[in-house]
Amino acid sequence: MNKENLELYFVAGPQDFPGLSIADAEKRIAMIIASGVTTYQFRDKGTQYDSVEQRLTLAKRLQLLAKRYRVAFVVDDDVDLALALSADGLHVGQDDQAVETLASRLPANMWLGLSASTPSEIRAATHPRIDYLGVGPVLPTQSKRDAKAPTGTAGLRDLYANRQRDLPIVAIGGITLATIPEIKAAGAAGVAVISLLTQSKEPSSTVQAMKERWHAGS
């Protein structure tokens, strides 16, 4: 994994397009993947699929598209899906399978991302198999019902300082175009967003603007 892969990290599943069919949500996700993000995370929470195959087909089609646009494809939570698709990465939370267990299941080249939102979780993230940390919510978010209290950018700085290894941090939660520079300045290797892109009327301009904000002053 290159650190650059984490810069513009798009997270979404059909649940992030309320009222749209799975097919229409796929089109919207596809358009965003094709717009210049660097990583796409397939995060599927409680979608009502017609069949198991429908979910697998959706994931496969998005992975294929991601490959075409050289966007890394990461699966959230679902180890079996990540393995079945030979995804570029797997992302897990604190309550998912333990990193120690995953370490023996994942191929060496599959990235492993771990969510962490408190100093103690950051300090505990020492396992050599972890490739990056997802940290947040940094700012208030509408996209995750059970999200913890936001850390703020000052909190992000503090979490960054608590790392035990030189692990890249991807910040998530309520990130807007305006807040990208301060999040980068707090040490983040990238910004992960849902609503900034899923709710954008013109996602490709928004991705472009994210890129400009990210690279401004660097």
Ligand code: TZP
């Ligand atoms: N984890 C922490 S906050 C969050 C997740 C998945 C949601 C981020 O969504 P948004 O719309 O970018 O605030």
Ligand code: MG
């Ligand atoms: Mg999870």
